[in-house]
Amino acid sequence: MATNKYISMSVIKRLPRYYRFLSNLKDDGISRISSKELSNRMGLTASQIRQDLNCFGGFGQQGYGYNVETLYEEIGKILGVDQGFKMILVGAGNLGRAIATHMSFQSRGFELIGIFDKNQAIAGEMIKNIPIRSINVLDDFCKENLPVVAALCIPSSESEEIVDQLVALGIKGFWNFTHFDILAKYPDVAVENVHLSDSIMTLSYQVMNTA
Amino acid sequence: MATNKYISMSVIKRLPRYYRFLSNLKDDGISRISSKELSNRMGLTASQIRQDLNCFGGFGQQGYGYNVETLYEEIGKILGVDQGFKMILVGAGNLGRAIATHMSFQSRGFELIGIFDKNQAIAGEMIKNIPIRSINVLDDFCKENLPVVAALCIPSSESEEIVDQLVALGIKGFWNFTHFDILAKYPDVAVENVHLSDSIMTLSYQVMNTA
DNA sequence: ATCATTTTGGTAACAATAGTTACAACAAAA
DNA sequence: TTTTGTTGTAACTATTGTTACCAAAATGAT
Numbered sequence: 229m230a231t232n233k234y235i236s237m238s239v240i241k242r243l244p245r246y247y248r249f250l251s252n253l254k255d256d257g258i259s260r261i262s263s264k265e266l267s268n269r270m271g272l273t274a275s276q277i278r279q280d281l282n283c284f285g286g287f288g289q290q291g292y293g294y295n296v297e298t299l300y301e302e303i304g305k306i307l308g309v310d311q312g313f314k315m316i317l318v319g320a321g322n323l324g325r326a327i328a329t330h331m332s333f334q335s336r337g338f339e340l341i342g343i344f345d346k347n348q349a350i351a352g353e354m355i356k357n358i359p360i361r362s363i364n365v366l367d368d369f370c371k372e373n374l375p376v377v378a379a380l381c382i383p384s385s386e387s388e389e390i391v392d393q394l395v396a397l398g399i400k401g402f403w404n405f406t407h408f409d410i411l412a413k414y415p416d417v418a419v420e421n422v423h424l425s426d427s428i429m430t431l432s433y434q435v436m437n438t439a
Numbered sequence: 440m441a442t443n444k445y446i447s448m449s450v451i452k453r454l455p456r457y458y459r460f461l462s463n464l465k466d467d468g469i470s471r472i473s474s475k476e477l478s479n480r481m482g483l484t485a486s487q488i489r490q491d492l493n494c495f496g497g498f499g500q501q502g503y504g505y506n507v508e509t510l511y512e513e514i515g516k517i518l519g520v521d522q523g524f525k526m527i528l529v530g531a532g533n534l535g536r537a538i539a540t541h542m543s544f545q546s547r548g549f550e551l552i553g554i555f556d557k558n559q560a561i562a563g564e565m566i567k568n569i570p571i572r573s574i575n576v577l578d579d580f581c582k583e584n585l586p587v588v589a590a591l592c593i594p595s596s597e598s599e600e601i602v603d604q605l606v607a608l609g610i611k612g613f614w615n616f617t618h619f620d621i622l623a624k625y626p627d628v629a630v631e632n633v634h635l636s637d638s639i640m641t642l643s644y645q646v647m648n649t650a
Numbered sequence: 651a652t653c654a655t656t657t658t659g660g661t662a663a664c665a666a667t668a669g670t671t672a673c674a675a676c677a678a679a680a
Numbered sequence: 681t682t683t684t685g686t687t688g689t690a691a692c693t694a695t696t697g698t699t700a701c702c703a704a705a706a707t708g709a710t
Contacts, residue, residue, distance in 0.1 A: 238668065240644055244637035248618060262686060271622050274686095275670060282688060290687045291677035308643040326537030327635075336636060337643035377646060401646040403639060407459060411482050418645035420638055424538075425547060426455035427633055428614060432519040432548035433451055434629035435588060435612040449696065473658065486698060489659060501659045502705035 239280050243303055245270070246280070250300040262293035311337045313401075314375040318390060320345040320353075320360050323405060324381035328355045338377065342369055346386075370397040379403040446494050453491055454514055456481070461511040473504035522548045524612075525586040529601060531556040531564075531571050534616060535592030539566045549588065553580055557597075581608040590614040 249270055253261060263281075267274040281287055281299070284306055288294045304310065315338045317328055324343070333340045343355055346363045353360045361369065378399045380387060387408035394402075401418035402410055410419045460481055464472060474492075478485035492498055492510070495517055499505045515521065526549045528539055535554070544551045554566055557574045564571045572580065589610045591598060598619035605613075612629040613621055621630045 236668075240641055241637075243644070244634070244640040245620070247640070248637070264686080271620075273670065275672095276668095278687065279669080279689085286688065288687050289677070290675070291679085291685050293686065306644065307640045308647045309640065311643060311647065313643065313646060322537040322540045326533040329533045331635065331639065333639075336639045338639065377642065400649065401642055403642055409456070409482075416650045418642060418649045420642035420645065422633070422635065422638055423455070424542065424633065426452075426459070427631055428542065428544075428547045428549065429455040429458070429518045429520065430451055431588065431612055431614050431629060431631035432522060432524065433454070433517065434631065435524060436519045436522065438611065438629045439627045447696075475658080484698065485658095486700095487696095490661085490697080493660060497660070499659050500705065501703075502657050502707080504658065 233283070235283050239283055242280055243307055246277070247300065247303045247307065250296055250303065253296045254300060259296050260293050261296055263288070265293075308337045309335060312339045313337055313377050314339055314341050314373065315377045315379060315403075316340075316342040316344065316366075316370070316375045317379045317381065318344045318363070318366075318394075319381035319383075319405075320347075320350060320355065321381060324379075325355060327379060327381060327405070328358070341373055341375060344369075346382075366393070367397065370394075370399075374398065377401040377403065379405070381405045384408045444494070450491050450494055454518055457488075457491070458511065458514045458518065461507055461514065464507045465511060470507050471504050472507055474499070476504075519548045520546060523550045524548055524588050525550055525552050525584065526588040526590060526614075527551075527553040527555065527577075527581070527586045528590045528592065529555045529574070529577075529605075530592035530594075530616075531558075531561060531566065532592060535590075536566060538590060538592060538616070539569070552584055552586060555580075557593075577604070578608065581605075581610075585609065588612040588614065590616070592616045595619040 249266065263274040263277045267277055270277075278288070281294075284302070287299050287302055312334070315333060317324055317340060320328070320343050324345070328340065328343060340356065340358060343358050343360050344363050344366050345351070345360050348362055350360050351362045376399065378394050378401075380390065380402055382390060384407040387404075387406045387410075391402065391408075391410055391414075395414050395417055399417070402420070404410055404419055404421045405424070407423065407425065409421075410417070460477065474485040474488045478488055481488075489499070492505075495513070498510050498513055523545075526544060528535055528551060531539070531554050535556075539551065539554060551567065551569060554569050554571050555574050555577050556562070556571050559573055561571050562573045587610065589605050589612075591601065591613055593601060595618040598615075598617045598621075602613065602619075602621055602625075606625050606628055610628070613631070615621055615630055615632045616635070618634065618636065620632075621628070
């Protein structure tokens, strides 16, 4: 049990994948699994799995392996799927709407409580039982409802201003779909980037350079 | 000039970001930049920039720096933004539609030539001047038009079957938005994963554990 | 023009991080 | 018991990133 030490981002990034595989194992009615068997299924080394899990405590048992249900729940706790962080979404264009409707926020630790767009014409439209609000009421809404996290699906040009505004309103994390890089300007704000354009360009490189 | 040596994925993943910053510099009318100045703007070390760029050749000049326009074009070539790889999109739900309408495929090295969905009811609908086709005609379409890359926006449960089918049809790369992990089953097929659920869970962890 | 000075990229040596191999300790099964 | 299976962890290796330095080019003074 070594909960206080620093955990590298490499480890954190692997946790959701473990969580996913454990969920599948559960669905398949498998109640125990060894690091070796899991490593076969996931395509990585058994040792890495053991080392990753040991960052958070000894969840396994020698000669037995890991209890699927327990491990699933433990990783869920580590990732905070039970936190229900209040989230707002800014930008209700194609991508914003898709994110709002497509994602299962609740099972990932979030609760979507508001959607905002600068386009007055679409204000009032409902997405997943949440009305699109004008960006003009963002301030008031945040002061009243205290969201913790914001998903950004707006053009890059508007990003910096909105980020400043939201940080001032107490936002502690961004799910950033814009091209804008939220830099170390705000050291105690978490940022998770989803740069789709970067991703597709990486694919292009890979296609060119794969045997 | 060392073009033949292996380039690590860490370097490749940074290239689109360089490309983005260089594009901004160009727009701002800046024609030359030193690794030091660029490192300031990007929040990384000057040395890393020089080392990264040197993987592909000596684009800079001592005492001068890098020519923005030239470097932009060179990185573009490395990433293959001029390749125009034929791409199809499978799954025209919320996410698939958003990807199709939101992304600028052309400027990233791709050309979207077909959209497919298993739902017969939406067949014929147009997205970006491309008709949604039934998944039943996927085989014929691919044999005739020879797409190279496929974007997957379908449920995980259907992924494995579709992947097998597409690989058999000659697809060399996947832009994978599903939960399904395309494993090393096909070693000469490139895969770029966009696991949105994994991403949002990572954010949850970060929000909990950021000072 | 020329020469010293400053700037800067390229590269090698070094350091830090991440991942693998190896094994002792323990639990389960026979 | 003894044997087998499996974890947790230490030692080792590989990869990635940083520091340090040299040579080339630009700049500025004479």
